[in-house]
Amino acid sequence: MSPLAKEGEAYEQEHVHAVYEQIASHFSSTRYKPWPIIERFLRDRPNGAIGLDIGCGNGKYLSVNPNIYIVGSDRSTNLVGIASKHQPHSVVVSDILELPHADGIFDFAITIAVVHHLSTTERRVEAIRSVLATLKANAPALIYVWALEQDGSRRGWSEGGDQDVMVPWVMRGSKKAARQQDCVATTQTEDKVFHRYYHLYRRGELEEEILAAGGYVLDAGYEKDNWWAIAAKQPD
Amino acid sequence: MKLLTLNFLTCARKTCKSTAAAFPLHPKDAELEQIEIDMNPLFVKNMLPRLEWEAMKTLTQELGLPALPAETPAPEELTTEDGEASQVLKDLHVLLMETSVASGKLVCGNCGHEYAVKEGIANFLLPSHMV
Numbered sequence: 001m002s003p004l005a006k007e008g009e010a011y012e013q014e015h016v017h018a019v020y021e022q023i024a025s026h027f028s029s030t031r032y033k034p035w036p037i038i039e040r041f042l043r044d045r046p047n048g049a050i051g052l053d054i055g056c057g058n059g060k061y062l063s064v065n066p067n068i069y070i071v072g073s074d075r076s077t078n079l080v081g082i083a084s085k086h087q088p089h090s091v092v093v094s095d096i097l098e099l100p101h102a103d104g105i106f107d108f109a110i111t112i113a114v115v116h117h118l119s120t121t122e123r124r125v126e127a128i129r130s131v132l133a134t135l136k137a138n139a140p141a142l143i144y145v146w147a148l149e150q151d152g153s154r155r156g157w158s159e160g161g162d163q164d165v166m167v168p169w170v171m172r173g174s175k176k177a178a179r180q181q182d183c184v185a186t187t188q189t190e191d192k193v194f195h196r197y198y199h200l201y202r203r204g205e206l207e208e209e210i211l212a213a214g215g216y217v218l219d220a221g222y223e224k225d226n227w228w229a230i231a232a233k234q235p236d
Numbered sequence: 237m238k239l240l241t242l243n244f245l246t247c248a249r250k251t252c253k254s255t256a257a258a259f260p261l262h263p264k265d266a267e268l269e270q271i272e273i274d275m276n277p278l279f280v281k282n283m284l285p286r287l288e289w290e291a292m293k294t295l296t297q298e299l300g301l302p303a304l305p306a307e308t309p310a311p312e313e314l315t316t317e318d319g320e321a322s323q324v325l326k327d328l329h330v331l332l333m334e335t336s337v338a339s340g341k342l343v344c345g346n347c348g349h350e351y352a353v354k355e356g357i358a359n360f361l362l363p364s365h366m367v
Contacts (some may be wrong), residue, residue, distance in 0.1 A: 033323060048279055048282020067279050073360075090238055093357060093359040094359075100358075101246060115244050
Protein backbone atom coordinates (compact mmCIF):
# COMPACT_ATOMS: atom_id res chain seq x y z
CA MET A 1 0.00 0.00 0.00
CA SER A 2 3.00 2.28 -0.17
CA PRO A 3 1.90 5.34 -2.19
CA LEU A 4 3.82 6.68 -5.14
CA ALA A 5 6.65 9.04 -4.31
CA LYS A 6 5.05 12.03 -6.05
CA GLU A 7 1.88 11.60 -4.06
CA GLY A 8 3.81 11.31 -0.81
CA GLU A 9 3.24 14.83 0.35
CA ALA A 10 -0.51 14.89 -0.25
CA TYR A 11 -0.80 11.45 1.31
CA GLU A 12 1.02 12.55 4.48
CA GLN A 13 -1.11 15.69 4.65
CA GLU A 14 -4.24 13.56 4.86
CA HIS A 15 -2.99 10.58 6.85
CA VAL A 16 -0.49 12.20 9.21
CA HIS A 17 -0.68 16.00 9.49
CA ALA A 18 -4.47 16.38 9.49
CA VAL A 19 -4.81 13.59 12.05
CA TYR A 20 -2.31 15.05 14.53
CA GLU A 21 -3.98 18.43 14.22
CA GLN A 22 -7.28 16.86 15.29
CA ILE A 23 -5.98 14.63 18.08
CA ALA A 24 -3.42 17.15 19.41
CA SER A 25 -4.85 17.72 22.89
CA HIS A 26 -5.72 14.11 23.57
CA PHE A 27 -2.40 12.90 22.12
CA SER A 28 -0.50 15.37 24.27
CA SER A 29 -2.27 14.27 27.46
CA THR A 30 -0.89 10.76 26.90
CA ARG A 31 2.67 11.88 26.17
CA TYR A 32 4.46 13.13 29.24
CA LYS A 33 7.11 10.61 30.27
CA PRO A 34 10.51 10.99 28.57
CA TRP A 35 12.11 7.77 27.36
CA PRO A 36 15.38 6.97 29.21
CA ILE A 37 17.80 6.92 26.25
CA ILE A 38 16.49 10.24 24.96
CA GLU A 39 16.58 11.77 28.42
CA ARG A 40 20.20 10.67 28.90
CA PHE A 41 21.18 11.99 25.46
CA LEU A 42 19.78 15.42 26.34
CA ARG A 43 21.27 15.47 29.84
CA ASP A 44 24.70 14.66 28.37
CA ARG A 45 24.74 17.78 26.18
CA PRO A 46 27.21 20.42 27.42
CA ASN A 47 25.99 23.59 29.13
CA GLY A 48 25.17 26.22 26.52
CA ALA A 49 24.63 23.72 23.68
CA ILE A 50 22.12 24.74 21.01
CA GLY A 51 20.00 22.07 19.36
CA LEU A 52 16.83 21.12 17.53
CA ASP A 53 13.87 18.91 18.39
CA ILE A 54 12.36 18.23 14.98
CA GLY A 55 8.80 16.96 15.28
CA CYS A 56 8.68 18.00 18.92
CA GLY A 57 4.98 17.22 19.36
CA ASN A 58 3.84 18.53 22.75
CA GLY A 59 7.43 19.35 23.65
CA LYS A 60 7.92 16.76 26.36
CA TYR A 61 11.68 16.63 25.74
CA LEU A 62 12.17 20.40 25.90
CA SER A 63 12.15 20.50 29.69
CA VAL A 64 14.69 17.71 30.29
CA ASN A 65 17.80 19.91 30.47
CA PRO A 66 17.51 23.60 31.45
CA ASN A 67 21.16 24.30 30.59
CA ILE A 68 20.80 23.84 26.84
CA TYR A 69 18.69 25.68 24.30
CA ILE A 70 16.38 23.85 21.94
CA VAL A 71 14.43 25.19 18.99
CA GLY A 72 11.56 22.75 18.67
CA SER A 73 9.49 22.43 15.53
CA ASP A 74 6.42 20.52 14.47
CA ARG A 75 4.10 20.33 11.49
CA SER A 76 1.05 20.60 13.78
CA THR A 77 0.14 24.13 14.84
CA ASN A 78 -1.98 22.75 17.69
CA LEU A 79 0.88 20.67 19.11
CA VAL A 80 3.32 23.59 18.79
CA GLY A 81 0.85 25.72 20.76
CA ILE A 82 1.06 23.18 23.60
CA ALA A 83 4.87 22.86 23.29
CA SER A 84 5.35 26.64 23.51
CA LYS A 85 4.79 26.51 27.26
CA HIS A 86 8.19 24.92 27.88
CA GLN A 87 10.46 27.86 28.79
CA PRO A 88 13.22 28.78 28.14
CA HIS A 89 12.98 27.00 24.78
CA SER A 90 11.28 28.12 21.57
CA VAL A 91 9.07 26.36 19.08
CA VAL A 92 8.08 27.05 15.49
CA VAL A 93 5.75 25.46 12.96
CA SER A 94 7.77 23.88 10.16
CA ASP A 95 8.18 20.82 7.94
CA ILE A 96 11.10 18.41 8.36
CA LEU A 97 11.80 18.67 4.60
CA GLU A 98 11.87 22.50 4.67
CA LEU A 99 13.49 23.41 7.95
CA PRO A 100 13.98 27.12 8.64
CA HIS A 101 17.54 26.65 9.85
CA ALA A 102 20.93 27.36 8.29
CA ASP A 103 23.15 24.36 7.54
CA GLY A 104 25.93 23.26 9.86
CA ILE A 105 25.26 25.39 12.94
CA PHE A 106 23.67 23.15 15.61
CA ASP A 107 25.36 21.17 18.38
CA PHE A 108 22.78 18.37 18.37
CA ALA A 109 19.34 17.35 17.13
CA ILE A 110 16.67 14.88 18.12
CA THR A 111 13.85 13.64 15.94
CA ILE A 112 11.64 11.23 17.85
CA ALA A 113 8.86 9.23 16.20
CA VAL A 114 8.82 11.48 13.15
CA VAL A 115 10.68 9.97 10.20
CA HIS A 116 8.38 6.90 10.17
CA HIS A 117 5.51 9.18 9.13
CA LEU A 118 7.02 9.89 5.71
CA SER A 119 5.48 7.60 3.15
CA THR A 120 8.33 6.63 0.79
CA THR A 121 11.95 5.55 1.29
CA GLU A 122 13.05 8.53 -0.78
CA ARG A 123 11.23 10.98 1.49
CA ARG A 124 12.47 9.30 4.68
CA VAL A 125 16.08 9.52 3.46
CA GLU A 126 15.49 13.14 2.50
CA ALA A 127 14.12 13.84 6.00
CA ILE A 128 17.24 12.37 7.62
CA ARG A 129 19.44 14.33 5.23
CA SER A 130 17.57 17.49 6.17
CA VAL A 131 18.15 16.85 9.90
CA LEU A 132 21.85 16.04 9.45
CA ALA A 133 22.35 19.17 7.31
CA THR A 134 21.59 21.41 10.30
CA LEU A 135 24.42 19.95 12.38
CA LYS A 136 28.03 20.96 12.89
CA ALA A 137 30.66 18.41 11.83
CA ASN A 138 30.40 15.27 13.99
CA ALA A 139 27.50 16.69 16.02
CA PRO A 140 25.01 13.96 16.96
CA ALA A 141 21.39 13.49 15.91
CA LEU A 142 19.25 11.02 17.88
CA ILE A 143 16.60 9.40 15.68
CA TYR A 144 13.75 7.14 16.90
CA VAL A 145 11.37 5.19 14.68
CA TRP A 146 8.78 2.51 15.29
CA ALA A 147 9.99 -1.06 14.79
CA LEU A 148 8.34 -3.76 12.73
CA GLU A 149 9.61 -6.25 15.28
CA GLN A 150 7.19 -5.68 18.16
CA ASP A 151 6.64 -9.25 19.30
CA GLY A 152 6.26 -8.12 22.88
CA SER A 153 3.52 -5.58 22.15
CA ARG A 154 -0.23 -6.05 21.76
CA ARG A 155 -0.12 -4.52 18.29
CA GLY A 156 0.75 -7.83 16.68
CA TRP A 157 3.44 -6.67 14.27
CA SER A 158 6.48 -8.84 13.68
CA GLU A 159 9.28 -9.66 11.29
CA GLY A 160 8.08 -10.32 7.75
CA GLY A 161 4.83 -8.36 8.14
CA ASP A 162 3.55 -5.40 6.13
CA GLN A 163 5.74 -2.37 6.89
CA ASP A 164 3.31 0.31 5.75
CA VAL A 165 0.39 0.41 8.13
CA MET A 166 -2.45 2.59 9.33
CA VAL A 167 -2.49 2.85 13.10
CA PRO A 168 -5.74 3.74 14.84
CA TRP A 169 -5.96 6.47 17.45
CA VAL A 170 -9.11 6.12 19.50
CA MET A 171 -10.61 9.10 21.25
CA ARG A 172 -13.05 7.66 23.73
CA GLY A 173 -16.40 9.40 23.81
CA SER A 174 -18.74 10.10 26.70
CA LYS A 175 -17.55 10.41 30.28
CA LYS A 176 -13.81 10.04 29.79
CA ALA A 177 -13.54 12.76 27.18
CA ALA A 178 -15.81 15.04 29.15
CA ARG A 179 -13.49 14.85 32.13
CA GLN A 180 -10.45 15.83 30.12
CA GLN A 181 -10.35 19.53 30.66
CA ASP A 182 -8.30 20.64 27.69
CA CYS A 183 -9.45 17.93 25.29
CA VAL A 184 -10.64 19.27 21.94
CA ALA A 185 -13.28 16.57 21.82
CA THR A 186 -15.12 17.41 25.02
CA THR A 187 -18.47 17.69 23.29
CA GLN A 188 -18.34 14.31 21.56
CA THR A 189 -20.19 11.40 23.05
CA GLU A 190 -19.17 8.51 20.80
CA ASP A 191 -15.73 7.01 20.29
CA LYS A 192 -13.90 8.55 17.37
CA VAL A 193 -11.17 6.68 15.55
CA PHE A 194 -8.41 8.38 13.55
CA HIS A 195 -5.86 6.51 11.45
CA ARG A 196 -2.26 7.61 11.12
CA TYR A 197 0.15 6.30 8.51
CA TYR A 198 3.37 4.67 9.79
CA HIS A 199 6.27 2.98 8.10
CA LEU A 200 7.47 0.24 10.47
CA TYR A 201 11.23 -0.15 10.34
CA ARG A 202 12.81 -3.58 10.08
CA ARG A 203 16.16 -4.31 11.75
CA GLY A 204 19.00 -2.40 10.04
CA GLU A 205 16.75 -0.23 7.88
CA LEU A 206 17.28 2.99 9.87
CA GLU A 207 21.06 2.60 9.57
CA GLU A 208 20.71 2.02 5.80
CA GLU A 209 18.72 5.23 5.43
CA ILE A 210 21.24 7.18 7.50
CA LEU A 211 24.04 6.02 5.17
CA ALA A 212 21.91 6.84 2.10
CA ALA A 213 21.40 10.34 3.57
CA GLY A 214 25.16 10.93 3.72
CA GLY A 215 25.47 10.23 7.42
CA TYR A 216 27.24 7.71 9.59
CA VAL A 217 26.06 5.83 12.66
CA LEU A 218 27.69 6.50 16.04
CA ASP A 219 25.47 4.19 18.04
CA ALA A 220 22.22 2.31 17.53
CA GLY A 221 19.85 -0.01 19.31
CA TYR A 222 16.34 -1.18 20.09
CA GLU A 223 14.19 0.11 22.93
CA LYS A 224 10.55 -0.67 23.63
CA ASP A 225 9.23 -1.34 20.12
CA ASN A 226 11.51 1.31 18.57
CA TRP A 227 14.75 1.32 16.61
CA TRP A 228 17.01 4.21 17.46
CA ALA A 229 20.30 5.53 16.15
CA ILE A 230 22.68 8.36 16.87
CA ALA A 231 23.91 9.69 13.54
CA ALA A 232 26.23 12.42 12.32
CA LYS A 233 26.97 13.98 8.95
CA GLN A 234 29.87 12.68 6.87
CA PRO A 235 32.46 15.44 6.46
CA ASP A 236 32.28 17.01 2.96
CA MET B 237 9.25 33.81 20.16
CA LYS B 238 12.32 35.03 22.01
CA LEU B 239 14.91 37.10 20.15
CA LEU B 240 17.57 34.43 20.77
CA THR B 241 15.62 32.10 18.48
CA LEU B 242 15.97 34.48 15.54
CA ASN B 243 19.70 33.80 15.59
CA PHE B 244 18.90 30.21 14.60
CA LEU B 245 16.26 30.78 11.95
CA THR B 246 16.50 31.43 8.23
CA CYS B 247 14.21 31.22 5.21
CA ALA B 248 12.78 27.69 4.81
CA ARG B 249 13.23 27.70 1.01
CA LYS B 250 16.17 25.60 -0.09
CA THR B 251 17.11 28.14 -2.73
CA CYS B 252 17.40 30.89 -0.12
CA LYS B 253 19.15 29.04 2.69
CA SER B 254 22.62 29.19 1.19
CA THR B 255 22.40 32.91 0.40
CA ALA B 256 23.75 35.54 2.79
CA ALA B 257 20.63 37.67 2.32
CA ALA B 258 18.35 35.02 3.90
CA PHE B 259 19.91 35.50 7.35
CA PRO B 260 18.88 37.03 9.60
CA LEU B 261 15.18 37.26 8.84
CA HIS B 262 13.84 40.80 9.16
CA PRO B 263 11.01 41.56 11.58
CA LYS B 264 8.10 43.54 10.17
CA ASP B 265 5.20 45.08 12.12
CA ALA B 266 6.57 43.26 15.12
CA GLU B 267 4.80 43.55 18.47
CA LEU B 268 7.25 42.80 21.26
CA GLU B 269 6.51 41.48 24.72
CA GLN B 270 8.57 40.70 27.81
CA ILE B 271 8.19 37.20 29.21
CA GLU B 272 9.97 36.93 32.51
CA ILE B 273 12.04 33.77 32.99
CA ASP B 274 14.68 32.66 35.49
CA MET B 275 18.19 33.81 34.68
CA ASN B 276 20.75 31.08 34.05
CA PRO B 277 24.10 32.96 34.07
CA LEU B 278 26.30 29.98 33.17
CA PHE B 279 24.06 29.11 30.23
CA VAL B 280 24.14 32.70 28.91
CA LYS B 281 27.92 32.73 29.24
CA ASN B 282 28.35 29.42 27.40
CA MET B 283 25.78 30.19 24.73
CA LEU B 284 27.10 33.66 23.80
CA PRO B 285 30.11 32.50 21.74
CA ARG B 286 27.70 30.41 19.62
CA LEU B 287 25.74 33.47 18.50
CA GLU B 288 26.13 35.26 15.19
CA TRP B 289 26.73 38.61 16.85
CA GLU B 290 26.38 40.69 13.68
CA ALA B 291 22.90 39.22 13.14
CA MET B 292 21.94 40.06 16.74
CA LYS B 293 23.07 43.65 16.17
CA THR B 294 21.06 43.89 12.96
CA LEU B 295 17.98 42.55 14.72
CA THR B 296 18.12 44.90 17.71
CA GLN B 297 18.68 47.81 15.35
CA GLU B 298 15.71 46.87 13.17
CA LEU B 299 13.50 46.51 16.26
CA GLY B 300 14.59 49.92 17.55
CA LEU B 301 16.12 48.44 20.70
CA PRO B 302 19.22 49.87 22.44
CA ALA B 303 22.41 49.14 20.48
CA LEU B 304 24.47 46.10 21.40
CA PRO B 305 28.24 46.27 21.99
CA ALA B 306 30.29 46.12 18.77
CA GLU B 307 31.69 42.68 19.62
CA THR B 308 30.44 39.66 21.58
CA PRO B 309 31.10 40.53 25.25
CA ALA B 310 34.11 38.66 26.62
CA PRO B 311 33.62 36.16 29.50
CA GLU B 312 35.24 38.54 32.03
CA GLU B 313 32.62 41.20 31.24
CA LEU B 314 29.85 38.84 32.32
CA THR B 315 30.73 38.50 35.99
CA THR B 316 31.54 41.10 38.63
CA GLU B 317 34.66 40.91 40.79
CA ASP B 318 32.77 38.99 43.47
CA GLY B 319 31.55 36.42 40.94
CA GLU B 320 28.00 37.73 40.55
CA ALA B 321 26.23 38.22 37.23
CA SER B 322 27.28 41.57 35.77
CA GLN B 323 24.89 44.18 34.42
CA VAL B 324 26.03 43.25 30.91
CA LEU B 325 24.91 39.65 31.49
CA LYS B 326 21.62 40.75 33.05
CA ASP B 327 20.91 43.01 30.08
CA LEU B 328 21.69 40.17 27.67
CA HIS B 329 19.35 37.86 29.56
CA VAL B 330 16.54 40.41 29.24
CA LEU B 331 17.23 40.99 25.56
CA LEU B 332 17.86 37.42 24.37
CA MET B 333 15.74 35.31 26.69
CA GLU B 334 12.88 37.56 27.80
CA THR B 335 12.23 39.87 24.87
CA SER B 336 9.91 38.11 22.46
CA VAL B 337 8.10 38.73 19.21
CA ALA B 338 4.41 38.31 20.08
CA SER B 339 3.12 38.93 16.57
CA GLY B 340 4.14 40.31 13.20
CA LYS B 341 6.09 38.95 10.28
CA LEU B 342 9.58 37.68 9.53
CA VAL B 343 10.77 38.62 6.06
CA CYS B 344 13.39 36.82 3.99
CA GLY B 345 15.92 39.30 2.62
CA ASN B 346 16.49 37.09 -0.41
CA CYS B 347 13.05 36.12 -1.75
CA GLY B 348 10.91 38.57 0.21
CA HIS B 349 8.60 35.86 1.56
CA GLU B 350 6.88 36.85 4.81
CA TYR B 351 6.43 34.30 7.58
CA ALA B 352 3.65 35.11 10.04
CA VAL B 353 4.17 35.19 13.80
CA LYS B 354 0.98 34.76 15.81
CA GLU B 355 0.67 34.38 19.57
CA GLY B 356 4.45 34.16 19.74
CA ILE B 357 4.74 31.30 17.25
CA ALA B 358 6.27 31.65 13.79
CA ASN B 359 4.91 29.53 10.97
CA PHE B 360 7.42 28.36 8.34
CA LEU B 361 5.16 26.11 6.30
CA LEU B 362 5.54 27.11 2.65
CA PRO B 363 2.68 27.30 0.16
CA SER B 364 3.06 24.38 -2.27
CA HIS B 365 4.11 26.54 -5.23
CA MET B 366 7.15 27.75 -3.27
CA VAL B 367 8.49 24.36 -2.20
